[in-house]
Amino acid sequence: MSRGGMRYGAGRPSYKLKAEHLLRVEIGRWHRGGYLRAGQSFTWSWHRGDEPTGSIGVLVHGTDSLALQYMVGSDDQRRDGSQTIRLAHTACNYGKSRPWFVCPVCQRRAGVLYMRAGRFACRHCQRVSYASQSGDVLDRMWRKQSKLEARLGEYWRRPKGMRHYTYDRLIDQLEACEQRREDAFCEFTARFLAVTGAL
Numbered sequence: 001m002s003r004g005g006m007r008y009g010a011g012r013p014s015y016k017l018k019a020e021h022l023l024r025v026e027i028g029r030w031h032r033g034g035y036l037r038a039g040q041s042f043t044w045s046w047h048r049g050d051e052p053t054g055s056i057g058v059l060v061h062g063t064d065s066l067a068l069q070y071m072v073g074s075d076d077q078r079r080d081g082s083q084t085i086r087l088a089h090t091a092c093n094y095g096k097s098r099p100w101f102v103c104p105v106c107q108r109r110a111g112v113l114y115m116r117a118g119r120f121a122c123r124h125c126q127r128v129s130y131a132s133q134s135g136d137v138l139d140r141m142w143r144k145q146s147k148l149e150a151r152l153g154e155y156w157r158r159p160k161g162m163r164h165y166t167y168d169r170l171i172d173q174l175e176a177c178e179q180r181r182e183d184a185f186c187e188f189t190a191r192f193l194a195v196t197g198a199l
């Protein structure tokens with residue numbers, strides 16, 4: 001387990017943290033992986049190289065909520081920090097639907113929740129910034145994703161007047177983007193992972 005608090009950027013302003021440096025959970029990844037069946041429970045872990053740096057239990061209550069189960073605090077003062085997270089669904093093509101986390105703080109829908117100070121919330125509530133100076137794959141993917149997202153409505157909805165073909169292509173690109181980002185994220189954490197120390 002990682003201890004010792006936030007190591008990255010010690011001495012620098014840390015009000016806005018980089019998305020890449022936080023433990024996070026992505027609903028799309030669990031959805032694509034078939035993890036979101038009612039009654040299903042599974043363990044989700046983060047790694048630095050081969051070394052595990054944290055893990056949580058996930059219990060899927062049903063289509064409308066799941067529980068993130070974990071302990072917070074230092075080794076001598078551990079307490080249960082588990083959170084119940086509501087889920088929302090938006091319709092996408094072919095009768096399918098896309099699941100979202102409902103941020104437990106602001107109640108907005110979010111595809112990704114970040115762990116900070118012992119709790120998960122959306123990037124707005126956690127004051128997470130995507131911006132970064134280096135030109136690595138993650139940055140490119142984030143920039144590409146925000147450009148694609150800018151062409152869509154809220155929560156990846158199809159804007160009025162956009163052709164279905166165009167919309168489908170955008171969604172495909174976004175999903176490919178998320179996958180590449182996830183792959184890059186795994187490589188990135190192998191080199192630079194820094195965590196809140198909460199796990």
Ligand SMILES: [Zn+2]
Binds near residue numbers: 105107121126
């Ligand atoms: Zn929020």
